[in-house]
Every structure is written in C-alpha cells, then in structure tokens.
Amino acid sequence: MFTLIHYPFCPFSRKVRIALSEIGIEAEMKSVEPWNLPVEFRTNINPTGEVPVLFDPIGKYICGHYPIVEFLYETTSCSASIIGTESFDRAEVRRLCDLFDRNFYDNITKLIFIEKIYKPLNGNSASNINTQAIRAATTNLKNYLLYIESLLNNRHWLAGENITMADISAGAQISILDYLGHIPWYAKDLTPNFPELKNWYQRLKSRPSFKSILLDKLPIRKPSSTYANLDF
Amino acid sequence: MFTLIHYPFCPFSRKVRIALSEIGIEAEMKSVEPWNLPVEFRTNINPTGEVPVLFDPIGKYICGHYPIVEFLYETTSCSASIIGTESFDRAEVRRLCDLFDRNFYDNITKLIFIEKIYKPLNGNSASNINTQAIRAATTNLKNYLLYIESLLNNRHWLAGENITMADISAGAQISILDYLGHIPWYAKDLTPNFPELKNWYQRLKSRPSFKSILLDKLPIRKPSSTYANLDF
Numbered sequence: 148m149f150t151l152i153h154y155p156f157c158p159f160s161r162k163v164r165i166a167l168s169e170i171g172i173e174a175e176m177k178s179v180e181p182w183n184l185p186v187e188f189r190t191n192i193n194p195t196g197e198v199p200v201l202f203d204p205i206g207k208y209i210c211g212h213y214p215i216v217e218f219l220y221e222t223t224s225c226s227a228s229i230i231g232t233e234s235f236d237r238a239e240v241r242r243l244c245d246l247f248d249r250n251f252y253d254n255i256t257k258l259i260f261i262e263k264i265y266k267p268l269n270g271n272s273a274s275n276i277n278t279q280a281i282r283a284a285t286t287n288l289k290n291y292l293l294y295i296e297s298l299l300n301n302r303h304w305l306a307g308e309n310i311t312m313a314d315i316s317a318g319a320q321i322s323i324l325d326y327l328g329h330i331p332w333y334a335k336d337l338t339p340n341f342p343e344l345k346n347w348y349q350r351l352k353s354r355p356s357f358k359s360i361l362l363d364k365l366p367i368r369k370p371s372s373t374y375a376n377l378d379f
Numbered sequence: 380m381f382t383l384i385h386y387p388f389c390p391f392s393r394k395v396r397i398a399l400s401e402i403g404i405e406a407e408m409k410s411v412e413p414w415n416l417p418v419e420f421r422t423n424i425n426p427t428g429e430v431p432v433l434f435d436p437i438g439k440y441i442c443g444h445y446p447i448v449e450f451l452y453e454t455t456s457c458s459a460s461i462i463g464t465e466s467f468d469r470a471e472v473r474r475l476c477d478l479f480d481r482n483f484y485d486n487i488t489k490l491i492f493i494e495k496i497y498k499p500l501n502g503n504s505a506s507n508i509n510t511q512a513i514r515a516a517t518t519n520l521k522n523y524l525l526y527i528e529s530l531l532n533n534r535h536w537l538a539g540e541n542i543t544m545a546d547i548s549a550g551a552q553i554s555i556l557d558y559l560g561h562i563p564w565y566a567k568d569l570t571p572n573f574p575e576l577k578n579w580y581q582r583l584k585s586r587p588s589f590k591s592i593l594l595d596k597l598p599i600r601k602p603s604s605t606y607a608n609l610d611f
Binding site for chain 2: 234242294
C-alpha cells in the first residue's frame with residue numbers, strides 16, 4: 148500500500164488525497180507539519196522540504212503534487228476520467244490545475260495561509276498578522292471566483308461535463324479558505340451573483356473523496372459554519 | 380505548423396523553445412512582451428495573461444509550459460527520451476522540473492528578472508531597484524548551485540545518464556541569470572568548487588537546441604561575456 152506524507156491544511160496535500168480517493172487507491176496517511184520535519188527529510192526524501200510525498204511500497208518516494216498526479220495518471224487505468232481522455236482535453240485540465248495550483252495559490256491561499264495558519268501555529272500574536280496581505284488576497288479572490296462562475300456558466304464541471312483534476316485542484320485551494328471563513332458565501336455583494344460557484348462546490352464537497360477533508364481540524368481555530376455543512 | 384507565443388527572456392518560454400527543438404518539432408515563433416499584450420489575449424487566449432502559449436494548427440491554444448510540455452510528451456513519439464521511459468524515471472524528471480520551474484524561479488530568477496529586466500524595460504531608474512531582493516536571490520542561488528553540483532557528482536545529466544526536461548528546465552532558468560552576469564563562474568569562492576556544474580552547462584548550451592537562446596538580446600543590456608561563449 149502507498150503511504151502519503153501530507154499536511155492536512157496544505158492545499159497540494161489535499162489535492163493528492165482527493166485524487167487518490169477519486170481514483171480508488173488506498174493509501175496510509177502520515178500527517179506531518181512541514182516546518183517541523185527532521186533534517187533527514189530534506190537529505191533523504193525531498194530536498195525542497197515540501198509535502199506531499201507519496202511513498203511507493205517498492206521503496207521509492209515520489210515528491211510533489213505534480214509528479215504524484217502525473218504518476219497516478221500513468222500507472223492507474225481508472226484515472227483517465229479525472230485527467231481527460233483526449234490530449235486537448237488534458238491540456239485544458241492541466242491549464243486549470245496550473246491556474247489554481249500556482250496563480251490562485253500564490254495570490255490568495257498562500258497569503259491567507261501564512262497569516263491565519265502558519266503564524267498563529269508558530270506563536271505569532273495577532274499584532275504580527277499582516278492585514279494588508281489578507282486584504283490583497285481578499286481582493287484577488289473575488290476575481291478568481293468571478294472566473295470560476297464564468298466557466299460554470301458553460302460547463303457542468305470546471306473543465307467540461309465530467310469532474311476532473313481541475314475541480315480537485317480548485318476545491319483543494321477553496322476548502323482551505325472555506326475552513327477559515329474566507330469564502331463570502333453569504334456576502335450581499337456576492338450571492339446571488341455566484342450561484343454556479345456555490346452549486347459546484349456543494350456537488351464537489353458532497354463526494355466521498357472530500358469526506359476526510361471535511362473532518363480536518365486545526366488546533367488553533369474551529370472551522371467556519373459552512374465548512375463541513377453540505378447544504379450550506 | 381505550431382506557433383509559439385513567447386517572450387525571449389521568460390524562462391518558461393525558453394524551456395518550451397528548447398524542448399521543441401530537442402524533440403525536433405518546428406514552430407513559428409511569435410515574440411511578445413507579456414506586459415504589453417492586448418486585452419483580447421486574456422479574454423480569448425490565456426486568462427492569466429502569461430506566456431508561453433502554443434497554437435496548434437487545428438485552431439487550439441495550449442496555455443502554459445506545464446500543459447505544453449505534457450502535450451508534447453503525449454503526442455510526439457520521439458519525446459520519450461527527454462521525459463524518461465519508465466514511470467519512476469519520469470517522476471524524478473518531473474520532481475526536478477518542478478524544483479527549477481517553481482522553487483528556483485520563485486526564489487531566484489523571478490527576483491532578478493523583476494529588478495534587472497522588467498523594471499528597467501518599464502522606465503524605472505536605478506534608484507527604484509530593490510538591491511535587497513537581488514542580494515536575497517544571490518544568496519539563494521548558491522544553495523541551488525550546490526544542489527546541482529551534488530546531483531552531477533553521481534549523474535551525467537541532472538536526472539540520470541540522458542538529457543531530460545530536468546536539464547532543460549534548469550538551463551532555461553540559469554541562461555537568464557547568465558545573460559545578466561549573475562552566475563559566478565569565475566568567483567574565487569565558487570570555481571573550482573563547482574566543476575561539474577560548469578561542465579554540465581557547457582554541454583547543455585553547446586546543443587543545437589540552445590542556439591537561438593544564445594542569440595537573444597535585451598534592448599537595455601548586452602549579454603555577459605560568458606553568455607554566448609561555449610568555452611567560457
């Protein structure tokens with residue numbers, strides 16, 4: 148059986164957890180805090196010190212969400228549906244994965260994660276929180292939610308008629324923000340302007356692959372009221 | 380014939396240019412400045428406003444180096460050698476690509492690019508240059524060069540015995556820094572501590588796939604003396 152070394156509030160770890168479940172691959176979960184890993188992790192496993200890392204029972208480590216997900220596409224026959232069956236479909240899925248894994252993460256999730264999870268977990272007081280970073284992330288978020296809504300006006304899932312890694316990448320990022328109450332589901336200036344977004348995320352988080360994600364808990368903060376609620 | 384929309388000093392554009400040449404695919408090159416693209420580029424081609432974009436003659440755009448490179452693996456039979464013939468080999472190639480495309484870029488190339496290329500090209504005077512960012516990038520660079528050297532002590536190319544996308548990703552980043560004179564080939568505290576790095580980069584930039592890269596010129600700055608010199 149595979150072992151996944153992951154951090155529950157790392158969006159890329161969540162992406163792989165959801166993908167494994169959607170493909171139907173069982174893996175033992177080993178939860179770590181990336182900032183508390185032993186030195187040997189960098190020297191023997193992943194020089195970047197990052198998770199997720201998938202440990203294959205034959206004794207090899209596959210480091211990073213991109214290599215892991217492509218490895219799963221290549222080695223599991225039942226993964227075609229989540230990456231697309233034709234090369235141009237896969238290019239569209241990968242474009243959207245990259246948009247969420249890199250642009251969305253860099254401009255939104257990373258900023259909020261540092262201020263609302265990393266700093267409090269590492270003993271920073273409220274006065275050390277960079278509110279400007281949070282405001283910038285909140286502004287950026289609206290543009291991305293608008294883009295998701297525009298996609299969903301023409302497609303049932305983000306990349307087309309079927310759920311793919313694009314939805315999983317997006318959902319992994321959004322679920323972190325939703326835990327922290329940063330998705331404005333009930334803001335007057337948002338709902339009902341983003342009905343497709345809400346409908347899409349309801350469908351996504353109702354899937355069995357999301358179940359373990361919705362049970363994750365931070366020691367410093369309870370989840371928002373919408374987080375584990377399927378009919379929020 | 381494919382058309383590649385690229386910016387000559389974008390490392391990800393260079394990665395795709397080199398990959399196309401190594402695989403033996405001809406493409407028409409359309410050079411753009413990402414910060415001067417018309418609004419229609421975002422609405423009709425790539426919402427992130429980024430290059431590279433590969434235009435397929437059947438009328439489809441493939442956006443981003445990750446989707447483009449994976450598309451080339453899937454659709455061209457002669458690409459196996461640059462991605463690896465076995466799943467675990469490919470996982471190692473992709474780990475290294477990600478290390479250079481994301482970690483190396485975020486911590487080094489991006490910082491230097493903004494200060495030494497983007498700002499001068501956009502009318503910023505020398506007093507607007509963030510020297511602290513350049514110093515941080517220079518410090519980070521030494522650690523990555525050390526890592527490359529350690530890999531090359533055991534491998535002829537970065538991912539093994541053959542040239543792969545790992546070398547191409549690394550070379551694309553390093554070539555931007557080399558143009559700007561930021562690779563300390565002759566620094567007393569570096570050479571001869573990194574002989575494998577220099578040998579590797581000499582082999583890499585002597586390949587025909589690097590030829591057009593070495594002809595690129597910035598309007599604001601001449602290349603360093605080592606840039607186009609194969610026996611530097």
